[in-house]
Amino acid sequence: MAEEVSLRDTYGKTLVELGKKNPDIVVLDADLRPSTMTKYFAQEFPERFFDVGIAEQNMIGIASGLAASGKIPFASTFAVFAPGRCFDQIRVSVAQARLNVKIVSTHCGVTVGEDGASHQALEDLALTCSLPGLTVIVPADAIETARVIEAVATHVGPCYVRLPRAKLPNINSDDYRFEIGKAVTMRPGKDATVIAIGVMVAQALEAAAELAKEGIDCRVLNMPTLKPIDETAIVKAAEETGAIVTAEEHQEHGGLGSTVARIIAKHNPVPMEFVAVKDVFGMSGKPNELLERYRLTAKDIVGAVREVIKRKR
Amino acid sequence: MTPSDSNNASSGTSADNVKTEVFASNEDLKSVAIRLRRHIVTMIAKADSGHPGGSLSAVEIATALFWKVLRHKPSDPQWKNRDRFILSKGHAAPLLYSVLAECGYFPMSELSTLRQIDSRLQGHADRTATPGVEMSSGSLGQGLSFAIGVALAGRLNAQNYRVYALLSDGECDEGQVWEAAMAAAQFKVDNLTAIVDNNGLQLSGRNRDIMSLEPLNEKWAAFGWHVTDVDGHDLTQLLDALEKAKKVRGQPAVIIAHTVKGKGVSFMENNVDFHGKAPDAEQLETALKELA
Ligand SMILES: Cc1ncc(C[n+]2csc(CCOP(=O)(O)OP(=O)(O)O)c2C)c(N)n1
Numbered sequence A: 001m002a003e004e005v006s007l008r009d010t011y012g013k014t015l016v017e018l019g020k021k022n023p024d025i026v027v028l029d030a031d032l033r034p035s036t037m038t039k040y041f042a043q044e045f046p047e048r049f050f051d052v053g054i055a056e057q058n059m060i061g062i063a064s065g066l067a068a069s070g071k072i073p074f075a076s077t078f079a080v081f082a083p084g085r086c087f088d089q090i091r092v093s094v095a096q097a098r099l100n101v102k103i104v105s106t107h108c109g110v111t112v113g114e115d116g117a118s119h120q121a122l123e124d125l126a127l128t129c130s131l132p133g134l135t136v137i138v139p140a141d142a143i144e145t146a147r148v149i150e151a152v153a154t155h156v157g158p159c160y161v162r163l164p165r166a167k168l169p170n171i172n173s174d175d176y177r178f179e180i181g182k183a184v185t186m187r188p189g190k191d192a193t194v195i196a197i198g199v200m201v202a203q204a205l206e207a208a209a210e211l212a213k214e215g216i217d218c219r220v221l222n223m224p225t226l227k228p229i230d231e232t233a234i235v236k237a238a239e240e241t242g243a244i245v246t247a248e249e250h251q252e253h254g255g256l257g258s259t260v261a262r263i264i265a266k267h268n269p270v271p272m273e274f275v276a277v278k279d280v281f282g283m284s285g286k287p288n289e290l291l292e293r294y295r296l297t298a299k300d301i302v303g304a305v306r307e308v309i310k311r312k313r
Numbered sequence B: 001m002t003p004s005d006s007n008n009a010s011s012g013t014s015a016d017n018v019k020t021e022v023f024a025s026n027e028d029l030k031s032v033a034i035r036l037r038r039h040i041v042t043m044i045a046k047a048d049s050g051h052p053g054g055s056l057s058a059v060e061i062a063t064a065l066f067w068k069v070l071r072h073k074p075s076d077p078q079w080k081n082r083d084r085f086i087l088s089k090g091h092a093a094p095l096l097y098s099v100l101a102e103c104g105y106f107p108m109s110e111l112s113t114l115r116q117i118d119s120r121l122q123g124h125a126d127r128t129a130t131p132g133v134e135m136s137s138g139s140l141g142q143g144l145s146f147a148i149g150v151a152l153a154g155r156l157n158a159q160n161y162r163v164y165a166l167l168s169d170g171e172c173d174e175g176q177v178w179e180a181a182m183a184a185a186q187f188k189v190d191n192l193t194a195i196v197d198n199n200g201l202q203l204s205g206r207n208r209d210i211m212s213l214e215p216l217n218e219k220w221a222a223f224g225w226h227v228t229d230v231d232g233h234d235l236t237q238l239l240d241a242l243e244k245a246k247k248v249r250g251q252p253a254v255i256i257a258h259t260v261k262g263k264g265v266s267f268m269e270n271n272v273d274f275h276g277k278a279p280d281a282e283q284l285e286t287a288l289k290e291l292a
């Protein structure tokens, strides 16, 4: 197993690197700097760091004002609070206003663990993907996180980046290049495709290795950009492999699975299975126990691939 | 042109050396105010919808700002040293549009397109649609936070523009306003003046019957702001307070402007029915007679 690295720690350190190069980068937080890891930036550039206190709506508004005046604000808190607490502020003051605000939220999904349902964002992608012009990105490891943060800092336009609390194994190599809107083929294959995001990409690779033992040749796509999504890669996967499984640590409603389903329904309907949270809230527990409870493991992906292959035409 | 492909304020370019002029006028402000009121009732009547009450109550506030206080260039809305005016009470867009047209940001004839499909004059203020509109609003309670961000950027960039945010009183029911109030004091944002259009009415009744704001002055003071109280229809008092606010150091300034909702049109004054209702043809005629 590859070394496990914290994506939020990488986020915090990448911000410092970017801050050294670009004086226009400013960072906002809502009393969570030790958790979101914006604390590194706060230490290095106190005059460019604004802690608004426990006031996420105000944080987004201040970020939009900074963006309108030429700054590149990164605003961070837990995903349940942004977009959760301040959806309307993101909708009007960021997306509708077309302002260059970067919202980077941590502690998404059930892998938050012991803090339980109130702190486990499972609907943030449905919320953010519904907003016109907002770019939505979910990195799958620390290496990708660094590239994503660099990319959103340069990209002009509002972005939402979703990070987990948990450490994850590095599945990309150091020379990994990230491009907004492009899927990454993690493993070629012709019998079925698993399209995964975030925490689930490593699980999908494990599943594909398992399936290979049974002679099932499974393609794995990492889909870091959920919006604008790589339609070409999805349509190609449907055409070439004839079956698709999506895997995400998010509600089945409104996340990766429903987006992929919409695209293949239009272009090339093939059987699909969905590895996702099935319309329930999370609970306290150890991250791995919860992934098992909510059927979000490599084993569940293996089962879903076997099922979807049975239904292939 | 649709709002989405029109002027995006953030992409505007501006050079300091272009021959654009800072807006100046020696006109009698009282006659400006009357013209603005006539535009407001006329455009809302034409659109057959909109918010006359809260547009009329803030006419003198806007007049004082755009004609005497703000440094701005109508021919260069993105001039980088301009003072910023942020309309947080976005439903008063007809007031802002009337002001911008009178100043020359766009042709006066465009006022009659308010709220029509593809118009640059959207129902609520939209920065991506209208030259001179600094921020999109319409969801109450958000403008002060934005204004703080603009003020902080000015400080970081060592620019000496000043930021003005116009809030309404019912809007102060929103928790975000008080989050912003705390933050502005904490960050010692002294290049910001907020003005509260304290007309005493909100959508469905009097503030004090729905959600009392009193004591409003003391609340702002307790949140760390320099507070001034004025008659919001008295231009001399407004100009005086706006000038004094500029000199406050180390804390943000707020002006509580006591106003009358629907001011200037007898049957709209203090009448909650005209919060969000257009006058009919006969009412418009009466209104315009009163606003001669
Ligand atoms: C967040 C939000 N909630 C509700 C509304 C609907 N609304 C529009 S105007 C208004 C009343 C506003 O009253 P006030 O703030 O006092 O404004 P004014 O009297 O100046 O018109 C309401 C409730 C809104 N625009 N935004």
Ligand SMILES: [Mg+2]
Residues within 6 Å of the ligand: B054, B168, B169, B170, B197, B198, B199, B200, B201, B202
């Ligand atoms: Mg009011």
